[in-house]
Amino acid sequence: MDVKEVERLIKISRERPLMPETYIPWQLEPGPEDVFLPEILTSLQGLAIYESLTPAQKLELGRHELVQVIASYAWGECLFCVFMTQHLLTLPPNDVEHQFIIRELIEEFRHQEMFAQAIAKINGKPIKQSGLHKFFGEFSNKYLPADYLFMGSVSVELVTDVYGNYARKAPNIYPVLKKMFDLHNIEEGRHILFTKALLKTYSAKAGYIKRTLYSYVILFNILFVRTMYVKKEIYERIGLENPQLVYKLASKNFKQKFADTCLKDIIEFVDSWKGFNTLTRFAWRWILAAKL
Numbered sequence: 001m002d003v004k005e006v007e008r009l010i011k012i013s014r015e016r017p018l019m020p021e022t023y024i025p026w027q028l029e030p031g032p033e034d035v036f037l038p039e040i041l042t043s044l045q046g047l048a049i050y051e052s053l054t055p056a057q058k059l060e061l062g063r064h065e066l067v068q069v070i071a072s073y074a075w076g077e078c079l080f081c082v083f084m085t086q087h088l089l090t091l092p093p094n095d096v097e098h099q100f101i102i103r104e105l106i107e108e109f110r111h112q113e114m115f116a117q118a119i120a121k122i123n124g125k126p127i128k129q130s131g132l133h134k135f136f137g138e139f140s141n142k143y144l145p146a147d148y149l150f151m152g153s154v155s156v157e158l159v160t161d162v163y164g165n166y167a168r169k170a171p172n173i174y175p176v177l178k179k180m181f182d183l184h185n186i187e188e189g190r191h192i193l194f195t196k197a198l199l200k201t202y203s204a205k206a207g208y209i210k211r212t213l214y215s216y217v218i219l220f221n222i223l224f225v226r227t228m229y230v231k232k233e234i235y236e237r238i239g240l241e242n243p244q245l246v247y248k249l250a251s252k253n254f255k256q257k258f259a260d261t262c263l264k265d266i267i268e269f270v271d272s273w274k275g276f277n278t279l280t281r282f283a284w285r286w287i288l289a290a291k292l
């Protein structure tokens, strides 16, 4: 890891902190044209059923799905903080990695508070993670070695970064959410730089088996993100008939859209350390519909 570069990142974090309390215009209410999630990121856009929704239903779909997205971020970041806190105990305090992780923890806790406030601001009612999500999240956090968890975290950060970019650039996104994504994007950008630098050494040393395992850890982390917000309950909430059928159609639709819009950076990253091979390529194509 390039110590100078990490020191530069620590310095920015200390000297130019972005405080959600002042950075986000919390007092602003959504305007009549504002949306909560760009259409392209909603699970139903692209399906015939989407065209039959009323404007109010479309708005509500975006609101519920956005709440699910940020509630998932908050939960995932909290899990990652648990891991980082434990990892911190293994590092000497004068180590540059130790210092950066403290900064990252401070920022991640601020993000979690910010996400929770945003959910409250738009009257969100997050749906709990499924048992499977909860189990795998907690299991991997407890038992996977540090390098695997960092691999998982950078993959989630890369995907959510793409996500945030879509949301920030949508012309009519509710300004509170736009600023929230701006803030997150800036700070996560530094986390990504650090984690990638850290992982360079791990992936350089990794042989075929380890690269294969890394690749699978990333694949499942991404699957995790993708499936956290396509929810039957949301279709019920916006008053659709046959929510189970809508859920099935939406899952298929969103799998393809997600592959088309969110996977480019992560594929480049995995490819950079030869994470695609005979044992992994088929799974990426099959489970994530990745174009490799």
Ligand SMILES: [Fe+2]
Pocket: 077, 107, 108, 111, 184, 188
């Ligand atoms: Fe974060």
Ligand SMILES: [Fe+2]
Pocket: 108, 157, 187, 188, 191
């Ligand atoms: Fe982060």
